[in-house]
Amino acid sequence: MKKKTFLKSCLAATLLTLASTSVLASNGLIAIITPSHDNPFFKAGAEGADAKAKELGYDTLVASHDGDVNKQNQLIETAIARKAKAVILDNADADASIGSLERLKKAGIPAFLYDREINKTGIAVTQIVSNNFQGAQLAGEKFAELMGEGGEYVELLGPESDTNAQVRSEGFHDILDNFPEFKMVARQSANWSQTEAFSRMESILQANPNIKGVITGNDSMALGAEAALQAAGRKDVFIVGFDGLDYVRDSIIKGSNIKATIMQPAYAQAQRVAEQADLYIRTGSTGLPEKQLMDCVLIDSSNAKNLSNFALKK
Known part of the structure; x- marks a missing residue:
């Protein structure tokens, strides 16, 4: 015992x-x-x-x-x-x-x-x-470069009550409004949604067949817009997004409609x-x-291959 x-x-x-x-x-x-x-x-x-x-x-x-x-x-x-x-x-x-x-x-x-x-x-x-204004300025600069000599473009916004949506739009226009040769023919909210962006883009494209580019407040909307453009056979219209999704990285690498995004770290x-x-x-x-x-980073064909999970590999 x-x-x-x-x-x-x-x-x-x-x-x-x-x-x-x-x-x-x-x-x-x-x-x-x-x-x-x-x-x-x-x-x-x-x-x-x-x-x-x-x-x-x-x-x-x-x-x-x-x-x-x-x-x-x-x-x-x-x-x-x-x-x-x-x-x-x-x-x-x-x-x-x-x-x-x-x-x-x-x-x-x-x-x-x-x-x-x-x-x-x-x-x-x-x-x-994230420094949304700084990131949006980067997006605006890249978008202006892609617009070249000018043309018509479209902006897809996040929810109008969302502060980030407002700041990003202000950053875009801080750059784009300096180019009188750029004409914004449509500006609509798709509420950060890929599905809503698809339907908005379909309608906008029907009313404005001559658009050259689309700038979006986030990457989900960029993907929705890209799907609508591809469904319409419009490979000629480019898109710049915002967020840094790996799905968007893949589109950039493939040379699809999306040409750039802004990575939030x-x-x-x-x-x-x-x-x-x-x-x-x-x-x-x-x-x-x-x-x-925290500053954002431009992602385009020069560095997209290094993007993974919202971080750039060295």
Whole structure:
């Protein structure tokens, strides 16, 4: 009996040691909440943050709010209940997200936002977003180069209420409006949707058969426009997109209608925000301003082969 008691005590001590080691091996939990991973851009961001957080010694909880503010609120409440060390968020709405982030701050859990800002400062520790205006200027410059001596063109916009859609359009026109020989014959919202872009492009093409180029606020719309042009046998119309999807990379390499896109560094952006979360957890400060911009990169035939998962391979 004494021998069995001794063995049980040794086993219990071993299990306790293993449990303690397991706890010590983790620096705590970081919750990573993003839009749907069905979109490659959002998936790349989630993967980037997850990989970096794990590399830095954290457990992670990766979840999607699917663009639903109520679901986002529930996920943030879960992070609070699980005493997360930090929340990394690509938010569902610039205004409606403020309340849940204020609850998070009240609970003593720092928030680190990337890709999209909220319309209030002082709640999140960090807000890192792509420099949409700079990226759109790059797109405008490439588009102007492809337009050559001039002609008619079309713009497909994201949702009119979306800040990114507005800023990108402003960046396009900061360049294109300097060329009086360029005539915009149609400007419609396709709500970031490939399906809507296909139907919009079909209608626009029927009404404006002489168009030379199409500039789009994201790559999903570029792919929809490309499908419509190909269905109409219009290989002569070029497209410039925005995002840096691998599908668009493939079109550029093939020499299809899409000639260029603007890469948002989604993976690198999410990794940077995870690094700042770690720094804040360890020291109480990032040493950086709350709002930060990351420049975008032009992708065309010269470098498309190096693009993979929103990052350029060296």
